[in-house]
Amino acid sequence: MSKSLADNSYQIDKECLIDENEDVITSISMSTESDYFQEKKVEFSATDDKTGFVSFLWKNHIPEKIVFVLAVANLFVWAFGLCVVPWILPYYYTICAPILLALRIRWYLGPVKWHLFMLDFCYIANITCMVYLWAFPNNEHLFHMVFAMGNGPLLWAVALYRNSLVLHSLDKMTSIFIYLLPAYVTFGVRWYPELAGQHWYTIFLQQHTGPDLVWLVATPLALFVAHSMLYVFIIYIIVRPSDEYLDSYRYFTSDENSIQYKLANLFGPRMRLVVYYTVCYFMCTCMLLLTWMWYQYFVAHVVFLAIVFVGPNVERR
Template sequence: MCTTDKVKMKDSKSKKKIRVNVHLTDDYFQLENPADADPQLKPPDKDSNSRFLEKIVFVLTSVAVILLTHGLTWAHWLLPFIYATSTPILVGIKTICYWRYKWQYFMVDFCYFANTLTLIYLWFPGEEDLFRVVFALANGPVLVAAAVYRNSLVYHHHDKITSCYIHFLPALLTFSIRWFPESTSRFWIKPFISDTPAFDIVWLYAAPFAFFFLHSALYCLIVNIVVRPKEPYVTSYSYLADKYDRLNCIGGPWGQGLVFYAMNWLFCLSSLLPALLAYTYFPVHCALLALVFLVVLWNGASYYVHVFSERGFSTTE
């Protein structure tokens, strides 16, 4: 996600500008650019090298869409290789970029935790219970978050594309393994499940929520107890607490934290429900993926029509 915690501007006009940008961007309601929140952070004018990199991102994104489409429809064996090779690279680049703007605590959010769990499963593909957990998380909170947090398919923007990637690829990979295990395993180091594990409410609902709860405990320990990052560092907790005054409905920092984590738990429990249906019914799984993709595609179209068409390649784009 792209945001800073310097979002409290003195004049109301600046606040309105930030709010508009929040709803047109990437992951976790992020801002368009740190310069939108604080003019002092305005980067230098982009030179030809920056434009060249954006062209490369555009081309690579287009190629990735073609490869993923090919992998989903015919060469299912491509998906494990694409995921295993590209995930460390993209997440590494995003970590470096976020560190620069003091956003590195966003990298301990749950979506990265779930992607790490998916990578672990790739190297232990015979674990049926682990597959159920990974499937539920990938097609539940991680996939649904792409729509809830307004991910946008913006072809030339590496941060937006990476955000779409980390929310979408685990679902596409588990889709292929769930419905086409043999063809997905064709060239992988070990075969994936030969027979689809039976529906199990414990491993498809209770266990995934336990993993989500465990992440919440670790996140609370890091962000709210041990490190407790202050300005200019930003976390999901500090940003959403600043954006939504309703998190203060109980009062005090502990009451605010309780509301924050309770809302996250409710989101997880509710988003796991469509994953249960997707695990059981192939048409439902296809419809779920298509629906979320259309939302992400619509958000990307909104960016190009409402933001890019107005600003073009500005220094804060």
């Protein structure tokens, strides 16, 4: 477990990022959530809590327990939607995504200084998925693109960021939702289009042709590259935030003993950012190329989804 953050402080100490264990984000998230809840407890106690009811809730970890119950219920919805009634998932995704993202924005844009994470590619992919569902559900090219992003970089991010099912953590469950749900929604549309669109406002594309590598690989990769270049230009050339503002690049290169740091530092500190994004482009290309297999073969797609869901949680045990 990483070192705890200082009491009533949301400043992320760089030493917390260079830890002997690899559970960096989980440790920071848990300790930050705990500090955030304690801060809110004091705030409520001083203002609205005249009866002591709010203090009772925080003292007995009622918010975490509520998150736990909702998270378990959501697991049943995911399983039921994947295996029995695929038409549930588009509605479920449409309702839950804005709520969870609003809560995450409220938290990440607060004193924790995780603002830059809100600019990650995963949010672009989720927005694209929402546009497909509600605006162009019969557009096969756009579906290829959404399928590739959801079953490519987003699913692999579960392992890269070492996400797992921490059922009492709203932040961890939100991350799991963001990374997994686009893949689950596109799974239903790809393999059970009639059932997935049974109660949708219009039918999904019923006949899927062979995978188009232009839309399955080239277009998502171009979007990924364009997003990263714009991000680097704005954040690292124009804005230049201090080191206390964490993002994916700083997260992966914070530990000098990690493989990511050594790989990004092959040509020295001056080229670290360039090498890091070059490696990202290569990895993204490989992930997108593999989606051809998930798109073509049902069994391969099912096995991959199962491995991504189970793998990180088994590793943590």
